[in-house]
Amino acid sequence: MIARILFLIRHEARLELRQQHTLVGIALFALSTVYLCYQAFRTLEAPEVWNALLWVIILFTAFSAVGKSFQQQARGLRLYLYWTVRPQEYIIAKVVYNMLLMTLLSVIAFGAYALFIGTTPLKAGMGGAYFIGLIFGGCGFAILLTLIAAIAAQSDSGPGLTAVLGLPIAIPLILLLNEYNTNVLKGVPFSENDQNLLLLAVLNAGVFALSYLLFPYLWRD
Amino acid sequence: MSSKKIALILALTVAGARAGATTVSPLEGAFFESAKIYVVVAVAVLILGGIFAYLIALERKLKKLENEVNQRNTAK
Amino acid sequence: MLKHWWKVLTAVLLFYVLVMSFMVKLDPGLIGVDQTRLEAGVNERIVAGANTHFAKAKDSNQIFLEQDSVYLCAEVAEVLSDGQVIVRITLPDSLRLSFFNLYVNNDIDGTMSLANAFNAPEVPRSPGADLPACVPQVKTAAYAPFGFPFQPVIFETIRNLMFHVPMWFSMFFIMLISFISSLRYLAKPSREMDLRALNAVRVGLVFAVLGLVTGAVWARFTWGDWWVNDPQLNGALVTFLIYVGYMVLRASIEDDQKRARVAAVANIFAYVILFILLMILPRFTEGLHPGKGGNPGFNSYDLDSSLRAVFYPAVIGWILLGYWMYRLRLRMNRLELQLYYGENVK
Numbered sequence: 001m002i003a004r005i006l007f008l009i010r011h012e013a014r015l016e017l018r019q020q021h022t023l024v025g026i027a028l029f030a031l032s033t034v035y036l037c038y039q040a041f042r043t044l045e046a047p048e049v050w051n052a053l054l055w056v057i058i059l060f061t062a063f064s065a066v067g068k069s070f071q072q073q074a075r076g077l078r079l080y081l082y083w084t085v086r087p088q089e090y091i092i093a094k095v096v097y098n099m100l101l102m103t104l105l106s107v108i109a110f111g112a113y114a115l116f117i118g119t120t121p122l123k124a125g126m127g128g129a130y131f132i133g134l135i136f137g138g139c140g141f142a143i144l145l146t147l148i149a150a151i152a153a154q155s156d157s158g159p160g161l162t163a164v165l166g167l168p169i170a171i172p173l174i175l176l177l178n179e180y181n182t183n184v185l186k187g188v189p190f191s192e193n194d195q196n197l198l199l200l201a202v203l204n205a206g207v208f209a210l211s212y213l214l215f216p217y218l219w220r221d
Numbered sequence: 222m223s224s225k226k227i228a229l230i231l232a233l234t235v236a237g238a239r240a241g242a243t244t245v246s247p248l249e250g251a252f253f254e255s256a257k258i259y260v261v262v263a264v265a266v267l268i269l270g271g272i273f274a275y276l277i278a279l280e281r282k283l284k285k286l287e288n289e290v291n292q293r294n295t296a297k
Numbered sequence: 298m299l300k301h302w303w304k305v306l307t308a309v310l311l312f313y314v315l316v317m318s319f320m321v322k323l324d325p326g327l328i329g330v331d332q333t334r335l336e337a338g339v340n341e342r343i344v345a346g347a348n349t350h351f352a353k354a355k356d357s358n359q360i361f362l363e364q365d366s367v368y369l370c371a372e373v374a375e376v377l378s379d380g381q382v383i384v385r386i387t388l389p390d391s392l393r394l395s396f397f398n399l400y401v402n403n404d405i406d407g408t409m410s411l412a413n414a415f416n417a418p419e420v421p422r423s424p425g426a427d428l429p430a431c432v433p434q435v436k437t438a439a440y441a442p443f444g445f446p447f448q449p450v451i452f453e454t455i456r457n458l459m460f461h462v463p464m465w466f467s468m469f470f471i472m473l474i475s476f477i478s479s480l481r482y483l484a485k486p487s488r489e490m491d492l493r494a495l496n497a498v499r500v501g502l503v504f505a506v507l508g509l510v511t512g513a514v515w516a517r518f519t520w521g522d523w524w525v526n527d528p529q530l531n532g533a534l535v536t537f538l539i540y541v542g543y544m545v546l547r548a549s550i551e552d553d554q555k556r557a558r559v560a561a562v563a564n565i566f567a568y569v570i571l572f573i574l575l576m577i578l579p580r581f582t583e584g585l586h587p588g589k590g591g592n593p594g595f596n597s598y599d600l601d602s603s604l605r606a607v608f609y610p611a612v613i614g615w616i617l618l619g620y621w622m623y624r625l626r627l628r629m630n631r632l633e634l635q636l637y638y639g640e641n642v643k
Binding site for chain 1: 483531535538539542543545546549550551555558559561562563565566567569570573574
């Protein structure tokens with residue numbers, strides 16, 4: 001089973017790399033959004049705005065990256081997968097792949113953000129804690145949006161529905177992330193903030209479990 | 222004493238607004254002065270109004286169904 | 298008639314709630330003082346109360362200031378009316394001062410309090426200059442009125458507890474019906490379960506809208522704004538948006554069976570996330586709603602027996618009304634399908 005999941009992840013990655021325009025397109029989207037924000041703000045001193053802007057960029061990157069993860073399948077491939085792998089394996093592979101993708105994209109977005117807008121609000125020594133929040137957030141969006149994308153893919157109106165369904169559902173995650181990262185920027189020590197991180201992990205795990213249970217019902221066609 | 226009474230009336234008028242500390246328009250002043258019983262009335266009216274509006278919408282749908290049934294019966 | 302006992306119960310409960318919500322009087326309480334600042338020496342201040350009986354209780358009025366369980370007795374200078382009394386407060390010169398709580402009691406109203414009613418300049422305490430010792434007498438009300446508790450800032454709007462809050466209980470209950478129907482659909486697909494899930498969401502949305510609108514009105518006149526940042530409000534809005542999304546999803550799928558299946562999955566996913574949001578998150582973040590520190594709300598202590606005697610019937614009554622509305626909508630939808638597609642759903 002694990003071998004098959006690994007195969008599926010590698011297969012997803014190869015597919016993504018072969019159609020380079022998607023991955024590059026999303027990275028370009030993140031970069032140009034950051035650059036647009038740079039043109040609008042130049043520098044940002046207020047920690048709240050700095051934090052919020054970064055998360056808005058990552059959120060929309062996640063929507064465009066994960067949102068169409070079930071759209072681009074060729075019909076033949078879909079049928080082939082349908083006969084060869086179990087839906088549970090497929091959703092695990094999809095979620096893990098999207099997590100890796102979002103980790104990469106979050107790092108790219110954060111790098112661009114640091115380059116253009118700077119990291120003034122980030123206090124010395126807190127970079128690590130903020131980075132953990134960034135990874136948790138990116139992975140959280142990936143897990144949450146994978147099932148939403150699978151649902152939206154079943155509808156006739158396409159990926160536009162991902163935003164309608166996904167944005168409200170992402171709010172608990174966004175609130176938690178905001179709490180954690182604002183605390184980090186305020187300089188709250190990690191020992192007082194780890195509860196939020198634990199809650200984030202529990203939320204992510206719960207959503208993962210839910211996706212695992214529900215996806216088979218979306219799979220049969 | 223009378224100046225104190227005026228001060229009290231003023232204090233009472235703003236008592237309700239203390240939490241928000243926003244400026245009080247005449248309408249809101251009426252709400253605050255009457256110890257906010259009208260807020261309760263407004264809330265109750267909103268709920269009843271909403272439920273009635275829903276009932277009316279439901280009845281319209283029902284009317285459509287009835288018309289459909291009648292048409293079919295006459296067509297037979 | 299026997300079959301419809303719960304509908305009779307709904308009507309009786311809601312009638313009782315409507316009458317009681319407006320008829321029950323508010324307990325007496327202190328509204329405020331005309332000037333909060335106190336100076337050393339003699340101060341005269343007006344204390345205002347609501348539903349109080351200062352004039353009627355005459356000589357039995359007693360007034361105390363309290364700070365860290367140390368009491369300072371004040372005199373009644375003049376009783377202006379049942380609702381207003383002038384107090385004379387004599388402050389010693391040197392005190393460790395900050396804020397004073399105010400207590401007023403008399404034979405009729407019992408003891409009433411107002412937190413942080415007065416403040417005074419802080420002067421370092423010199424040894425031996427304590428507050429003049431004073432032993433307060435606590436009086437219980439001469440009669441035990443069946444009244445709603447008096448809350449500063451909230452005042453009469455405590456009655457909204459019987460209207461606004463049950464909207465959310467009803468909505469959550471109806472959405473639970475929808476959730477269970479969706480689970481049962483996935484376990485064994487049937488048109489009936491899909492119809493139940495859909496119509497429950499339809500009626501639940503009505504209650505969500507009512508809850509949001511009434512909440513906004515109440516917030517405007519207690520917290521000063523139509524919308525405040527608060528976990529419960531965030532939760533309410535998210536609930537609304539999620540179920541609007543559910544309806545959009547349904548509208549965008551043509552095939553009946555596919556629509557039912559995908560909608561069921563989305564519904565279950567949404568309800569679980571909602572449960573997490575509404576039940577868990579407010580415990581970790583601060584807000585204005587009851588149960589959190591420093592807010593003018595109702596904590597468990599405030600929800601006293603008279604309030605409970607109306608609040609619980611209100612919750613049950615509104616939930617039953619919601620269920621009734623859901624049954625009507627469901628039966629109508631069945632009829633509709635039967636008529637247009639000739640399907641016998643049941």
